[in-house]
Amino acid sequence: MSGEGEIVVIGVGLAGLVAALRLAEGGRRVRVLAKGVGSTHLSGATVDVLGYAPFRVRSPAATLPEFAVANPHHPYALMGTAVVDDAVTWLKGRLSNPRYVGDLRRNFLLPTALGVAKPTAVAPQTMAVGDLTHGGCFVIVGLPGLKDFYPALVAGNLGSTVGIAGEAIEARAVDVDLTLDGRVDVGPLAYARRLDDPAFRAQLAARLHGRLGADDMVGLPAVLGLTDAEQAWEELEARLERPVFEIPTLPPSVPGVRLYGALSGALHRLGVSVTIGGEVLGAETHGGRVTGVHTETANGVRFHAAAGVVLATGGWAAGGLEMDSHWVVREPVLGLPVTGIPGGGRRFLPGYFDHHPLASTGVAVEGSLRPVDGDGRVVFTNVRVAGATLAGAEPWKEKSGDGLSLSTGYHAAMSMLAEED
Amino acid sequence: MEDLIRASLDHCIKCTICETVCPVAQVTPLFPGPKYEGPQAERFRLPSGSADASVDYCSGCGLCTQVCPQGVKIAEINSRARAHFKAQKGVSVRDRILARPGLTGRLGTPVAPLANRVMANGTARRLMEKAVGVHHAAPVPVYAGHSFQRWARHHERHASPRLDGRSVVYFHGCSVNWFEPDLGRMVVAVLEHNGVEVKMPRQDCCGLPLQSNGLFDAARRALGRLARDLSAGSAGHAVVASSTSCGVMLKREGREILGLDDDETLRAVGARTFDVCEYLLDLHGQGLLDTGFRPLPLTVIYHAACQQRGHSMGTPALELLRLVPELEVIRSEADCCGMAGTYGLKKEKYDIGMAVGERLFEQVRRVGPDAVACDGETCRWQITKATGRASVHPVELLFRAYGLEL
Amino acid sequence: MESIETEVLVVGGGATGLGVARDAAMRGFATVLVERKDLAEGTTGRYHGLLHSGGRYAVKDPRAARECAAENAILRRVAADSIEDTGGLFVTTPWDDVTFGDRFLAGCADTGVGVEEIDVADALRREPAVNAGIRRAFLVADASMDAWKLVWACARSAEQHGARILTYRRVVEVLRAADTVAGVVVVDSRSDEEMTIHARMTVNATGAWAGQLAALAGCRPVEVVPGKGIMIAMNHRIVNTVVNRCTMPSDGDIIVPIRTVSVVGTTDSPVADPDQLEVTQAEVDHMLDEGEKLVPGFRHARALRVWAGARPLFGARPPGDDDTRDITRAHALIDHAERDGIGGFVTITGGKATTFRLMAEETVDLVCRALDAGGPRPCRTAVEALPDSEPGAYYSVGSRLARREAHLLDDQLVCECELVSRQTLEEAVERRPTANLDDVRRALRLGMGPCQGGFCTYRATGIFHRLERLDQVTANTALLDFLQERWKGVHPILYGDQLRQARLDDWIYQGLMDVEHLPAVAAAAIGSVA
Known part of the structure; x- marks a missing residue:
């Protein structure tokens, strides 16, 4: 059922789960719609906030301010780095099996499945021991x-x-x-x-x-x-x-499935409707606002009215950003403007570890994560964008993946709640 | 260019998410998983099909397709491969019988007491397991002895409910007709209680059991006939289904898996088909549902059957049950009860089905609810058989909360 | 420095070289073959996999057509194990001249290429994905051929007949004794050790590189033009029959179903250096556009990988003509004694994979004459089947699936896309103790499926390392090389589904495993890549 005042969160990766849960905790009616299960199942489920910038980061708390100055279009810079700390604290308060430990003052160095010491700020204590x-x-x-x-x-x-x-x-x-x-x-x-x-x-x-x-x-x-x-x-x-500790394996990620279980379980307990397999095909808009979204169901397309939308559909891997064979890039759900598309047809360089021009392409946002166009004008006032859809970051290189999803999901919810107040 | 189900294999990026939910692969290495059978094996198959036997262990629950974030029609690819496999190997007598609930229903109903006694008799069941391969301990339905259709004819002639202009066609399916006519009556009563006129045209099987047993041609004929029967009696009204598996067959599965996309009648009927809870929740959304429920001081576990998820409609039953005062609804922690249509009945798959369902059964034993609410009929039979707890369709709880009586 | 002697030395480990080595060994010559990399790593391993019926050349190049038709029939007898009998269609698309079909039929009749014109409706029933607007359709005996399998079978057979096959040996010097080539000096690219090989006859079977070796031998220039052709493998078999445009040979006019993929090809442009084959976006776009004409919706299908091969095209280039397609596809056998007055040295180049056996036969016939072999030594390669191959027993796309099904419970699947199991991997390592991870990858098609090694790169590295075949540094380097090799093939076609895949793979290797920060030596390897 769709009703007035309902916030539709699109996507059940970490960003979507966090946004939905924070909104529901804040008293909003929330509906989660997702094409499928999200990238939690592929992630090590450690909260990597900032591991390399470009040298190895000891203390995200100490490095984030200068990182934000050096990368003014990075979501961390746009939101303000204090959000990251709040988000981490909030998440830790919601996870108990296993508990999450660590903070932004210093990174752990946790072994990966290749035996590399990867910097990560917050981790399940089953891993942090390592x-x-x-x-x-x-x-x-x-x-x-x-x-x-x-x-x-x-x-x-x-x-x-x-x-x-x-x-x-x-x-x-x-x-x-x-x-x-x-x-x-x-x-x-x-x-x-x-x-x-x-x-x-x-x-x-x-x-x-x-x-x-x-x-x-x-x-x-x-x-x-x-x-x-x-x-x-x-x-x-x-x-x-x-001492015993866990090391993340190739996907599927057991810690990721646990994290998904914890957060989706919390959503269910708050009565949030979560539909998996309900791809959002597009939106209705009016006067600079999204008024509702269309989803694919077994008997056709269905409309859900929405007072607000959190777009957390992921990046390229998840299909939140797409490029077709004519090299045209788009954000497929709301048709938001995509920035950072390299000119001259040079999207990728021949070396695997090169700095690829397409790497930080995505949807640009302002400080409250509302999408903006090329001139910096807000496209839809009641939309927030969170997670890997965002422009300006290279999560896998920075080792900021789940930190980015967590903090932007959290901030999307907080800024929506603040607006309603 | 080519059919969309096969072409969807291109979207697979091997992410393993489908493997995390597959209830069968979790309990037996005989089924190497949806990714293997679906987008992976499909690249090795010629149009003439392949004889990879392991695909027969797929229960067809459809969870893989639902969770796939890339849009791969995994279950559908598997379903077709299974049909190819069966076409090559031949479909057993057992599967041909299980595939035709309408036929067995017609045969069993006049002799219901006898049939039910036979089905409850251990020796007879062991003989039956030997003869046709239906596991002796598997839950088989109990014949009601009178068909829902007979009641419906009578009800249409004699009842005069207070109506407010809305009409639906009730697609009751085989199980209500032969085994659970009282559920059908409750569905009608709840709809009529909310002022909805319920039409009940003659109808037969949707073809789902035929499809899941690999008999695609017969399934196509059955589904086409059903669509025409429902269409003829419906005059454009919504079609409401109380069986989630048959409902989703009519909505989408038949068209996609059986390749009936060109059947305009089926397409039109499918587009206006609703699960009964979905329909009731929509009424609520429009402020048209009577929410004057009496308190129902019960604890129930709600289990969303796999086919229920195939509707991509969320969990309307759960949202409706939450409207009932004092009714404590606990969500099932499991994805599947192990029955998956007729899968868990089969001798060679019974143990797998029971192992699949164990997580749910364990929760039921642990919580000890007054009942388990579930939208799927074979799932209800499986749950009751495995746990001894009563199982009900969610509409039955609404029926009772309205204070209605049969 | 090690020094060996042989009668026949073959330089070049592609289909031609292996064909020559096998034939020579079967005729009783002491034979050694050297290859600078691994077998089939040059042009042979980089073609679209077509076993020509001859139809492609029926109008344009009758000699090539005749040879293809004859060799097609022979290979179906002696190398069936390396062939999938897909059959082939020539179709007249809306962009093609409908009367070309008549010339095509006439050309096939003249050259002995079997052909049958069939109803368009029948053709579309057979291949529903093909453009419904085709106006004519012709059935021919095209097939697809697994070049790796073929080359390895030849190598096994040659070894059974006493030949030595030496891979990773690069020729650094051609030994001359007055006006005769007396052998070569090779360097082992793994150990950097030199080896001298004295031979009575040296066969230059280096294909597109033939000019380079001939120059090293001091011969007059051998006019081999490397013709670059790009090919894109699509993720699954969009067609199950080889589909050709019924027109003069042109870019992107064929789709070959081979193994689990369909390959669209190809382009043809002359390049200076066969080792420098860059794939441009314009070429990719061109292939996709042409693919779209044969199979509408082609651009929505998933591209898996793109690569380029260098055809050896023999003969002077017409001035100002950039299209190397006008050069005959028939082969050239050069007796340098006759041409340059340099004995002990022949060059076999040009031609195509389909005619490799014929090229070998003619070459070894010449070797027999030159070495005055004392009586006739007849060629038996047209009648004696390759090891494990029985006439008519073709492989099918489903054979790996069937094998996997038989071992579901007792073997582990390592490469899930191409169904490579752990036992298969370990056996391959055992069979070729000197093989590196990359060799095994190519031999087994490990990591060549949709995920392009996203999962199995890590697994294969772990398994190799565990077998103690790789020390830590080598393991790390092998892993990084594997990732780079994969990237080379995918980055020009990263759009749609394959872009999603690449980003997931990045996430796994960089986000999850932090591969960029592997200790010590690996860092240097990353540096060399960047």
């Missing part, structure tokens, strides 16, 4: 049949890494002989579901018994339970009597 900042001894555990995690590769690279003050990192890999019923082709979720079972966790601990050094910290692929990760993690630490 902080490499001050070196240490690490054992990386491999599970048989799991094809999305290679412990020897992780350990090998960790061994060539040092802590921030040059502290040594020792790392080795061990494989445990604990199959899932002998299966040889297993994804991370299959292990996660099984590790929800305390008996299976006990087996895992038993297989590691006697294979760990006194000072070892134990790194596992991020599969420590799906529904009760906190419990699984605590129990494993207790059984192994050593």
Whole structure:
């Protein structure tokens, strides 16, 4: 049902979930419409706020102000960097299984599935234990049949890494002989579901018994339970009597699925209607406002009146931005202006790691995340844009992905709530 | 250029999101998952089809298509591949029987007490499992002994509800007709209570079981006939369905999977078909729904069946139930009950179906609700069989909250 | 420095070189083949995969047509395992002259190319995606051919007959003894070690690079023009029959269904250096526009990868003519003793993959004469099938799926797009202990599907590393090379779905794994890329 005063949030990635939840908490009637499940399932679910700018960032809090000055079109600069802190605090207050730890004062250095020390501000505590900042001894555990995690590769690279003050990192890999019923082709979720079972966790601990050094910290692929990760993690630490931490695998991301579960569960509890598989095809507009959106349903196109819209449809990968074979770029849902389209047909350079001209293309916004055109004029006054659709950032390079989605989703909601007040 | 279902495989970027929801792949390695069977395997298939047997383990629940953020018609690709597979291997007698609820309904109804006794008899069921491959423990429906249509004829002649000018055609489906006529009567009562005239033309199966058992030609004939039957009696009125699976067949699935996009009647009827809860919630949106519900001091778990999600309409049942005072509604934590139409009935798939449903069953056992509300009939039978808890269509709760009686 | 001796030395590990090596070995010559990279890494591995019926040349180039028709029939007998019997259609689109079909039929009749004109409706039933506006349709015996499979089968056969196949050996010097070529010096590009190979006869089978080797041998210039052709692989089989425009050969006039993809090709422009083949946006647009004429909606389909190959076109270029298509597609066999007075050296160039066997046969016939082999040594390659190949037993697009189905429960899928399993990967490594990750990738088509290695790059690196085939630095470098190699092929066609894919892959490798900050040596590799 659609009614007056309802805010339509388009997209269920982190930005959409956060915006919807914050709006619902603020007392707004919210409807979430999404073409499919969002990028939470592909993300490590760590809140990377700012990892490189372009050198490795120790403290996002200290670096963000100068980063904003140097990158005036970056969403962080447009919103003001204080928002990021508020958003992080808010999110941490909503996540309990597992809890999230860390803040903007300093980045953790968390091992990736390649054994690279990636800077991240806030992480589930099941991961944060693996902080490499001050070196240490690490054992990386491999599970048989799991094809999305290679412990020897992780350990090998960790061994060539040092802590921030040059502290040594020792790392080795061990494989445990604990199959899932002998299966040889297993994804991370299959292990996660099984590790929800305390008996299976006990087996895992038993297989590691006697294979760990006194000072070892134990790194596992991020599969420590799906529904009760906190419990699984605590129990494993207790059984192994050593710090235990998770490392994100190739997608699907178990921590991402947990994060999605936590936030969408909160939405359901607040009675927010979430429709997955309800692609928004377009909008009705009047007088510089969006009055409602059309969605695809099984029996045709359906109209939802909207008092406001948060567009959180993601970037190129999610289809929030599109380029066709004639090299025409568009934002497909609301037809918003897209900025940063390189001229001269030079969109990508031949080197994979080159600075590609198309990289920070997206929808430009003003400080309250309302979309603007090339002259800086607001296009729709009751629309906010959040997440990877935004111009001016290169999340995967900056290591700012989930930080950007979180803070813009949060700010979109806050600025809408402020306006209504 | 080519058909849109196959062409949609181009959108797959391997993101694995479909794999996170597939209820079957979660419980058995025999089904390598929707991404594998769908956009991946499809690139290796010739138009003549392939004989990759693992696709037969797809339950057809459709969750993969719903969650795909890229618009890949995963379930539809799989459904077609399954049909090809069955066409090559031949469709078993069992599947041919399960595919025709109208026929079994007609045969069973006159001899309902006998048929029901046989179905409840362990020895008979084991013999049946051996003979035709329907698992002995699987929930099979109970014949009501009288058809809904018979009641409908009588009701149309004798009842005189207070109406306010709106009319709908009720697409009751096979299960209401043969197994749950009382649900049909409650649907009619709730609609009439809200001033809606309910027309109930003669109708037969929508073809969904035929389709999911790979009998596409027969499914096309059934769906085409149903569309004409409903169209003839409807004069452009909305069509309201109380079976979410058959409703979505009429709305979209049939056209897409069976390739009936050119059938204008089907297209027109599909476009004005609504799930009963969707229709009632729309009434509420227009301020036309009587919300004078009596308190219903019950705790129910609401389980949105997979086919319910295929409507892409949100969860109108949930929103309606929230209007009922003192009714505590808890959302199901599971995506699927494991039945998926006729899947969970089959001997070789029964255990998979039960394993799929375990998450839901566990929640039901843990919460101990007064009932489980679910829009899908086979799901309700499965839930009740597995947990011993009563299961109801959400409309039944509205019916009771209105204080109506049969 | 290692030094070996042989009778016949073949330079060049493409289809022609392997054909020559196999033929020579089968006729009893001690044979060595050297290739500067991996087998089929040059032009052979970069063509659209068409086994010509000869129809393409029936009007324009009768000699080439005749040869293709004959070789097509032979390869279907001896190399069926490398062929998918797709059949081919020539169709007259609304942009084509309808009377060309008559010349086409006449040309086919003259050159022995089997052809049958069929109803347009039948053609469209067979290939529903083809432009419904076609006015004529002709059925021919075109097929698609897996060049890698073919070349590897030839290599196996050659080795079975005693030949040595040496990859990653670059010729740095051609040895001369007075007016005779006496062999070559090669450098192993992995170990930097030199090796001298003395040979009684050196066969220059370097295709588009033939001029370079001939110059190194001190011969008069060999007029080989590298003709650049670009090809775009589309994500799935839009057609299952080879579809050609029924017109004079032109750009973008063919779509070849091969394995899981359909390849649209090609362009033809002369370039100075066959190692410098840049793909321009104009060329991509041109291919897409031409593809659209054959299959409406082509531009909405997903492009997977684009690449360019360098055809070896033999013969002087007509002045001021930039279209190399006018040069005959028939091959050229040069006896340098006769032409330049330099013995022990022949060049075989020109031609096309379809006629590789014939080229080899003629070359080895010449070798026999030159080496005065003492009696006739007849060629057997037209009758003796390649290993594991039986006449008429073609492969089908579904064969990998069937194999995967058989091993669902006991093997792990590593490359999901192209269905490459862990066992297959490990076996490939075992079979060729010197192969690197990139070689295995090409041999198995690992990472060549829709996600272009988005998932399997990491997996394959992990598996290789685990097999202790790669130390940490090599593993990191291999991973980065893999990513760069993939990028090379996709960045010119990044639009639509493939752009989405590329961004997801960026997210995985950069956002999730932070690949840019791999320790130490890897950083240097990144630098060299940028």
